[in-house]
Amino acid sequence: MTTVGIVTGAGRGMGRECARRLTGTVDRLLLVDLDERTVTEAAEALSGQGAAVEPYVLDITDPDGLAGLADRAAALGPLRAVAHAAGISPTMADWRRILTVDLIGTARLAGALRPLATRGTAAVYFASMAAHIGIREPNPLADAVLSDPLQEGFLDRLHEALGPSVEDPGVAYSWAKRGVHLLARREATRVGPAGARVCSVSPGVVATPQGRQEAAAHPSMKALVDRSALGREGRPEELASVVAFLLSDEASFLTGVDVLVDGGVSAALASA
Template identity: 75%
Template sequence: MSTVGIVTGAGRGMGLECARRLADDVDRLLLVDLDEATVLAAAAELSGAGHRAIVEPFALDVTDPGALARLAARAGESGSLRAVAHAAGISPTMADWRRILHVDLVGTALLAEALRPLAADGTAMVCFASMAALLGAGEPNAAADEALDDPLDAGFPDRLRDALGPAVEEPGVAYSWAKRGVQRFVRREAMRLGPLGARVCSVSPGIVATPQGLQEAANHPSMKALVDGSALGREGRPEELAAVVAFLLSDGASFLTGVDVLVDGGVLAALAGRS
C-alpha cells in the first residue's frame, strides 16, 4: 500500500524544510498551508526536484474542521498514513492572543482529531511547540493547565484567561502558554495512539533563522542576547530542525512517543547555568 505524509505550514521556513526531508520517505506528500501561493510554489519546487513522492498542495486553515476533514479523506484514499509534521502556527507579532491560542493549540488538537482515525502501526506525528513554553509560561498553574488540557472546549480561551488574568492577552504570553499546551497535548495523544502502534512527539525550536523568526527578532531585541549567550552562540537553521523532525518520524525513533524534544542550541542550558 502507498504511504502518505502530511506537512502543515509547508509553504516556507521549517515546514518547507520538513517537506523536503519527507519527500523521499513517502509515496505521496500532502503539503498544507494557509497561503495558497506559497504552498503551490512549494509543491511545484518539490515536484520538480526528483523526489520519490507525488506532491499535492492543500490551501487550508488548520482551525477549519471541514477543511481538515477533507484533508483526512484525501490522505485516507491515497494510502496508509505514515508521517505528519505539523509545523503550522503563528507567532506573537502575527495576531492577537485569542487567534494565537486558536491556531497554535486548538488547531493542533483539531488536526490530530481529524487524522486519528487514520493512525495505524507505524504512523508517527510531530507537532511544533516552542522553547517559549519553557521560558515564558511562568510559574506552574493548575487551573491554567486544566484549561490547556481541554482546548476543544468552546470556552477554552476564557477559561485560560480566568486562570492567568489579563496578562494572557499579551500575545507573547499567549504564545508561550499555547505552546505549553502543545507539549501537554502530545502526552495525552500518545496514550490514545499507542494501542494502535502509532506515535506522537513535539519539538520545541529555539531561535531559528526563518522569515517568521526574523520578524520576531526584529520586534524583540532581547532575542539576540539569548542567541549570543547560548551554548552554540548562533541561531538555528531550518534544515537542522527538519533533521530532528525527520528522525522523530523515522523507524529509528520507534520507541519514542509522548515527549518534547528541545532544539534550542543551548539557550536553556546557558540560562540554567546562570541561575
C-alpha cells in the same frame, strides 16, 4: 502499499524543510498551507525528488477543511508521517488568535487524523522554546484548562486561570505551546494502542522569515542567542533533521515527549 505524509505550514521556513526531508520517506506527500502561492511553489520545487507531491490549501483551524484533509489522506493510502509546523507567532496576531491557531488548530488536526493512526504512523507537533523559558512557575489550574482546548469557552476559561497577562501575545504564545506539549502527551496515549506515535518539538531561535520578524520586534531574542551554548541561530534544515528522525522507524520507541532544539538557550539560562 502507498504511504502518505502530511506537512502543514509547508509553504516556507521549517515546514518546507520538513517537506523536503519527507519526500524520500513516503510515496505521497500532502503539503498544507493557508497561502496558495507559497504552497504551490513548494510543491513544484519538491516534485521529482521522490514522493508524489500535492499542494493542499487549508486553514488548520477549519474543522470541515481538516475533515477533507483526512479524507484525502485516507484515499491515498496509510498515513505514515505528519509534521505539523503551521502556526503563528506573537507579532502576527492578538492573544485569542494565537491560541486558536497554535493550540486549538493543533487539537483539531489531531482529532481529524486520529482515525487514520495505524502501526507505524508518527506525528510531530511544533511547539516552541517559549513554553520552556516563558513560563516561570507551574500553574496547575491553567494546565487543567489546557488539557481540553476544544471545550466550549476554552479561551475565556484560560483567561480566568491566567488573568489579564494572557492578553499579551507573547504570554499567550508561551501558553499555547505549553498546551501543545500537553496535547502531544495525551495524543500519544490515545493512538499508542494502534501502534502510532506522537511527539512535539520545541525550536529555539531559527533563521526563517517568521523568526526574523520576531527578532526585529523583540531585540531580546538576539541576547538569548548570544548567551546560548552554541551562540548562533538555528537553521531550518537542522530542525527538519530532528523532525525526520522523530518520524522515522529509528525513533520507534519514542513517543509522548517534547524535544527541545534551541542551541542551548535553556541550558545557558538555567546555569546563569
